[in-house]
Amino acid sequence: MENRLLLSIAALFVGVVVAACGGGGGSSSTSSTSPAAPVAATTATYTTSSAAGEVISFTVDTTNKVYSYTDIQSSYGFTGKTGTGTLTSQNSDGSWNLSTSSDSFIKSATALMSSNGLVAGQLTVNYGGGAGNQTNPMFGVNGPITSIANLAGTYNYISQACSTKTYGVNTNACNPAHGTLTVDASGAYKICKNANLVLDTACSGGTLTTGTISATSNSGVYNLLRNNGSQSPNPVGGTSGSFVAYTAANGQKVVVVDLSDNYYGYGQIVGSTQTAIVTSQTDGTWYWVENDGLTGTTVISGLGFTAYPTGMSSVTGTLTTNANWAGLLSFTRADGTFGSAILAGSGLYVAHDNTNSGNYEVGIKK
Numbered sequence: 199m200e201n202r203l204l205l206s207i208a209a210l211f212v213g214v215v216v217a218a219c220g221g222g223g224g225s226s227s228t229s230s231t232s233p234a235a236p237v238a239a240t241t242a243t244y245t246t247s248s249a250a251g252e253v254i255s256f257t258v259d260t261t262n263k264v265y266s267y268t269d270i271q272s273s274y275g276f277t278g279k280t281g282t283g284t285l286t287s288q289n290s291d292g293s294w295n296l297s298t299s300s301d302s303f304i305k306s307a308t309a310l311m312s313s314n315g316l317v318a319g320q321l322t323v324n325y326g327g328g329a330g331n332q333t334n335p336m337f338g339v340n341g342p343i344t345s346i347a348n349l350a351g352t353y354n355y356i357s358q359a360c361s362t363k364t365y366g367v368n369t370n371a372c373n374p375a376h377g378t379l380t381v382d383a384s385g386a387y388k389i390c391k392n393a394n395l396v397l398d399t400a401c402s403g404g405t406l407t408t409g410t411i412s413a414t415s416n417s418g419v420y421n422l423l424r425n426n427g428s429q430s431p432n433p434v435g436g437t438s439g440s441f442v443a444y445t446a447a448n449g450q451k452v453v454v455v456d457l458s459d460n461y462y463g464y465g466q467i468v469g470s471t472q473t474a475i476v477t478s479q480t481d482g483t484w485y486w487v488e489n490d491g492l493t494g495t496t497v498i499s500g501l502g503f504t505a506y507p508t509g510m511s512s513v514t515g516t517l518t519t520n521a522n523w524a525g526l527l528s529f530t531r532a533d534g535t536f537g538s539a540i541l542a543g544s545g546l547y548v549a550h551d552n553t554n555s556g557n558y559e560v561g562i563k564k
Contacts, residue, residue: 244317245270245419245442246338247456249358249466249489249558250365252276252323253419253440256338258294258311260285265296267304270416271440273363273458274325279303291485291495292564293319305331308493310485310562314447314544315340318562320487325365332365335487337454337468337548337560339444342418346411347383349420349443351451352396354525354540355379355389355469356548358489358558359457363464372465374550374558376526376538377404379453379469385411387422394523396472407461411441418442422455424462438462446470448479452543468560470542475519475527477501480541486549486561495564503529 243257251273258265263285269276281299288294289308296307302324309319321336343349360372377391386408388395393404400406409424424438438459443451455467477500484496494507498517505513514532521528521538529549530536537557539549545563 242311242315242340244311244338244340245342246317246321246336247440247442247454247466247468248321248323248334248336249456249560250323250332250334251363251456251458251464252334253442253456254321254336255416256309256317258285258309258317260294260311267299269303270419271437271456271458273464274329274365276303276325291493293485307336308487309336310564312545312562312564315444316452316543316545316562318485318487318547318560320491320493323365329365333491335466335489335558335560337466339442339452339454341444343443343445343451344418346385346413346420348445349381349385349411349441349451349453350383351381352472353379353381353451353453353469354472354523354542355453355455355467356538356540356550356558357455357457357465357467358550359463359465361460361463372463376540376550378472378523379467381411385420387411394472397523409438414440424459439467446542446544446546448544450543452546466560468540468546468548470525470540470546472523472525473542474524475541477519480517480519480527483564484541484547484561485564486547486559489558 241259246254253271255268266282269279281301283297283299285294286297293308293310298305305322305324307321309317311317317338319336322331322333324331356376358374375391378395379389380395381387389407390401391405393401411420414421420441421437422439422441439455439457441455443453445451450471453469457465480498487493496503496505501517516530518528527539535553537551541547547561549559551557
């Protein structure tokens with residue numbers, strides 16, 4: 199358990215996404231739960247990424263306890279699929295359990311919807327064939343930005359991507375990363391892996407890729423297309439991923455990119471406008487999901503936290519705000535393991551574990 203990121207700073211969150219994989223050791227006969235109450239009922243449509251190369255629109259009605267979905271962009275040939283289902287029950291942490299959809303593509307899901315336009319949870323999809331049912335973190339936004347010019351900004355991000363189509367299953371070919379992403383008013387973008395474009399405009403301390411963002415037939419969902427050149431191989435199918443963003447209540451923009459590219463990989467980027475972190479922004483209770491199926495909550499006060507992974511003992515640790523650069527946070531658990539996270543955008547959380555490179559998490563503030 200000590201090698202789980204979530205257990206460290208556990209669920210802060212951003213994040214539909216936000217982040218799929220493997221768990222760590224450690225176990226305990228003592229189970230802990232966090233002191234968190236369910237969130238208020240919500241009826242809304244969310245554009246989500248399942249961290250596997252799948253963009254799905256969900257409309258959730260918690261009053262009538264029903265949902266519908268449309269697969270907007272699939273790396274696995276399921277674009278255009280639609281279905282409906284029911285909300286079967288609500289958990290003590292406020293998240294809802296979703297039934298199997300009418301077409302059996304969505305086998306199950308758990309979703310927590312915040313009052314400020316974010317959703318996070320887990321999504322189990324029936325991919326058929328040898329892949330079968332696969333469960334991945336889900337993160338998304340309500341009311342995405344519908345103008346390319348309004349996407350402009352500098353973002354911190356954390357990502358998880360696999361070099362091949364693994365249906366979200368974490369393998370040795372899957373790796374998390376963090377860095378910065380810039381977009382200008384025309385839709386030209388730069389992604390700088392492992393460095394800050396504000397301080398290092400050439401990304402000399404990291405790996406730089408460039409490309410363009412363009413509109414699609416789905417309002418608020420944009421096509422991300424990587425430039426060619428040295429960034430080979432060329433994108434497959436005319437896309438490197440789907441780009442979605444929204445403006446949070448505090449003015450920060452939250453971005454989620456569903457990656458489907460043979461260079462970037464297949465997975466997810468989650469991030470927020472680069473702004474220095476203050477503890478008043480991070481204090482509170484955060485719900486999170488991990489890429490190995492673990493869920494839980496984390497309570498943060500000042501620079502200390504206690505994580506409550508479901509069915510496991512609580513874990514304590516400390517935070518360092520604005521580590522490496524503004525808006526990036528680091529955490530250290532009591533056992534000495536550590537990682538990086540982003541808590542921003544009125545409730546986004548995303549993180550990865552630097553000790554166990556396979557661990558990725560996303561979540562939202564409750």
